[in-house]
Amino acid sequence: MFVAKFILENKYFLQLKNLFLASIFICLFAGIFSSCKDDNFTSNSSYRISFSTDTLSFDTVFTTLVTPMRRIMVYNRTSENIRIENIKLYSKFNCFQVNVSGQSGTEFHNIELRSKDSLYIFVQVNVRELGQNAPLHILDSLEFKYNNNVEKVMLQTYGQDVHHFKNRTITEDTRWTNDKPYLIRDTLKVENGAKLTIDAGVRLFFHNNATMVVKGTLSVEGDEHNPVIFRGNRTDNLFNGLPYDKISGQWGGILFTKESTGNQINGAMIRNGIFGIQVDSAEIQSGVYRLILSNSQIHNTKQAALKATSANIYAYNTVISNSAYTCVLLEGGDYLFNHCTIANYPTIARVFSALILANHIQFNENQKIKLNATFNNCIIYGTFQQEIRMENHNGTGDVSKDDFNYKFNSCLIRYQPNQYAGNSGFNIQSDAFQNVIWNESPDFLSVDNNEYDFRIGSSSAAIENGDIEIIIQYPECRTDKNGVVRPLDKNPDMGAYEYVEEP
Numbered sequence: 001m002f003v004a005k006f007i008l009e010n011k012y013f014l015q016l017k018n019l020f021l022a023s024i025f026i027c028l029f030a031g032i033f034s035s036c037k038d039d040n041f042t043s044n045s046s047y048r049i050s051f052s053t054d055t056l057s058f059d060t061v062f063t064t065l066v067t068p069m070r071r072i073m074v075y076n077r078t079s080e081n082i083r084i085e086n087i088k089l090y091s092k093f094n095c096f097q098v099n100v101s102g103q104s105g106t107e108f109h110n111i112e113l114r115s116k117d118s119l120y121i122f123v124q125v126n127v128r129e130l131g132q133n134a135p136l137h138i139l140d141s142l143e144f145k146y147n148n149n150v151e152k153v154m155l156q157t158y159g160q161d162v163h164h165f166k167n168r169t170i171t172e173d174t175r176w177t178n179d180k181p182y183l184i185r186d187t188l189k190v191e192n193g194a195k196l197t198i199d200a201g202v203r204l205f206f207h208n209n210a211t212m213v214v215k216g217t218l219s220v221e222g223d224e225h226n227p228v229i230f231r232g233n234r235t236d237n238l239f240n241g242l243p244y245d246k247i248s249g250q251w252g253g254i255l256f257t258k259e260s261t262g263n264q265i266n267g268a269m270i271r272n273g274i275f276g277i278q279v280d281s282a283e284i285q286s287g288v289y290r291l292i293l294s295n296s297q298i299h300n301t302k303q304a305a306l307k308a309t310s311a312n313i314y315a316y317n318t319v320i321s322n323s324a325y326t327c328v329l330l331e332g333g334d335y336l337f338n339h340c341t342i343a344n345y346p347t348i349a350r351v352f353s354a355l356i357l358a359n360h361i362q363f364n365e366n367q368k369i370k371l372n373a374t375f376n377n378c379i380i381y382g383t384f385q386q387e388i389r390m391e392n393h394n395g396t397g398d399v400s401k402d403d404f405n406y407k408f409n410s411c412l413i414r415y416q417p418n419q420y421a422g423n424s425g426f427n428i429q430s431d432a433f434q435n436v437i438w439n440e441s442p443d444f445l446s447v448d449n450n451e452y453d454f455r456i457g458s459s460s461a462a463i464e465n466g467d468i469e470i471i472i473q474y475p476e477c478r479t480d481k482n483g484v485v486r487p488l489d490k491n492p493d494m495g496a497y498e499y500v501e502e503p
Contacts, residue, residue: 041112042080045147049082049113050075058125058157059235059243060135061095062183062205064164067125068236069099072142072153074119084111084146087121091140095127096155098142127159133180135160162205170194170216178202178226183233187252190216192259200267201226205233209274211252215259222267224295224483230254230270246450248324248348249274249302256311258282261290268296275303276320281310281369284334289314295481297321299452300346304329309361310369315340316474317481319454319496326352326389327382331361332369332403337378338470339477341454341495344382345447354382358391359404368393370403377466377477378411379456379495381442387414390426410435410467412442412494437461442495455482455497462494 052073061067076082087108089098099122100108113119121142130136135158144151163176166185171194176182178201185207190196194216198204200223206212212230222228232250237243244250253275256263259282270276276298279291291308293315298305305323306315309331316338320327327342344354361367380387392404413436417428428438440461445453456462468491471477477492479485484500486492493499 040081041083042078043147044080045149047078047080047082047147048149049084049144049146049151050077051151051153053153055154055156056123060158060160061125061127061235062160062162062181062233063127063129065126065183065233066097069122069124070236072121072123074113074121074144076113076115076117079115081112081114082146084113084144085109086143086145087111088143088145089140090143091155093127093138093140093159095125095138095157095159096140097124097126098122123155125157127157130159130161132161170196173197175199176202181205183207184210184212186210188212190214190218190260192216195219197221198228200228203229203231205231206251206273207233208250209252212254213257214255214263215257217260218254218256218263218265220265220268220296222296224267224481226267227296228268230268230273232272242450245272246300248272248300248322248346253278253301253303256280256291261285261288263291264294265291265296266294269299270296271299273301275307276301276305276323277307278304279308279311279313281332284310284312286334288312293318294476297481298327301325307331308333308335311335314338316477317479317496319343319481321452321454322346323354324348324350326356327354329356329358329362330371330373331358332371335373337373337375338474339377339466339480339492339494339496340375341379341442341497342381342387343379343442343444343447343454344384344387345452347450350382350384353384353389354387355380356389356391357404357406358393360391360393362391368403371405373406374409375407375411376409376470377492377494378408379413379442379462380411381414381444385414385416406432408433408436410465410470410494412437412440412462412465414439435465435467437465437494454495456493456495456499458499458501460493460499463499464491464493466492466494468492 089106138157140155142153162181162183169189171191173195175197177199181203183205192215197219220228234244250272253273254277256279258280289312291313295317297319300322303325305320305327307329311333314336319341321343327344342354359371442462443457443460445455471486480498481496484498486498
């Protein structure tokens with residue numbers, strides 16, 4: 001009887017237990033179900049969305065290249081949920097590619113934007129060939145419809161057809177004209193025996209790590225009004241206010257191999273490469289320049305802006321500026337610099353002085369190369385206390401009649417002796433320095449805030465302190481880098497620019 005009673009009571013106990021569990025399950029299910037139901041979305045037109053920008057602008061885009069993505073933020077700052085009924089891309093040239101909530105397309109429906117939430121929209125550009133030389137302004141829009149409201153975000157860019165070069169070798173005499181830009185995707189080679197001539201105003205855009213290698217001859221024919229531009233191909237910004245065109249290391253540089261000779265670069269702007277110009281070692285022929293560099297600027301490099309090993313170079317009216325390593329590195333050879341400005345004010349940490357003179361391969365004193373270097377009417381300045389470094393393989397900076405010869409005539413130089421260890425000392429009172437001005441301000445117009453202008457101001461120590469005999473002996477220096485005439489009735493200014501009084 002006791003057993004029967006126990007079974008009966010436990011039967012009711014089990015039923016109650018099952019009922020209790022079922023109740024809990026029903027409550028949980030109801031909670032989940034209620035949480036999955038659509039929230040309320042307002043239809044009141046007074047509740048509006050807002051955007052991070054009213055116009056998304058891309059800089060000039062080269063045809064057939066896809067740009068990095070840019071984003072538009074859509075905000076619901078109201079107290080109500082909003083359903084965007086339709087987002088539609090209106091595009092005449094079909095060059096904008098849009099992604100909304102992970103979906104790519106040209107039209108999107110019923111995009112939910114809850115109260116105080118935001119939405120990412122990603123946009124990139126791929127412009128097809130336009131069939132014209134001039135850039136084309138492209139203006140499209142994204143249209144948003146919701147709650148009887150219509151909002152638009154404009155999309156704009158400039159499309160530009162280009163000459164495409166990838167792994168190209170120039171094997172015969174070739175001229176590049178200023179019709180549309182040249183895009184170099186990989187190494188461009190000028191073969192031995194071939195000459196590449198580049199007309200004034202041509203713009204060359206190099207892809208990441210792309211390099212120009214010259215075994216033959218390069219002739220750049222720019223001028224002060226139409227310079228030839230060598231730069232990276234990124235036309236967008238790393239972030240607001242800092243375009244990639246102001247960041248070093250965007251492409252390789254220009255390399256002249258040991259076979260190359262007879263090169264001339266006039267009126268060029270070479271900027272933001274890993275290096276600027278590198279001239280490899282070759283047998284020096286007396287009176288024959290492997291490179292004449294004139295009325296140009298090499299600017300903002302990671303490695304040496306100008307590096308030459310056992311070369312014969314003449315540079316005049318040229319600015320060599322802002323290198324994280326050194327602006328000019330000369331490892332033996334014959335060099336003449338007239339009216340040049342060598343200035344180092346980079347925005348990143350520096351390694352060496354602006355100018356290094358050596359009679360050996362750097363970091364290898366066993367490879368000795370005779371050095372002859374002359375600087376007339378130049379400015380050598382920067383942020384270091386010592387902007388000249390002498391590397392004589394004998395361990396001193398003194399002039400050696402055998403293999404370490406240099407001369408500075410009528411130059412403005414920043415150099416304070418014994419300021420830093422590791423720089424071979426040299427005697428600034430020696431005959432190698434004639435009419436040199438030490439450590440007085442060149443008064444460059446701008447060396448701050450990533451904006452650089454190495455023209456000289458009214459208080460510059462360089463004004464009228466050059467040697468007039470230089471512009472008489474070298475008539476190509478009668479005008480400065482900008483074409484300003486240097487007068488013959490008084491001493492010229494030091495550096496690449498003649499001072500011009502601002503209006």
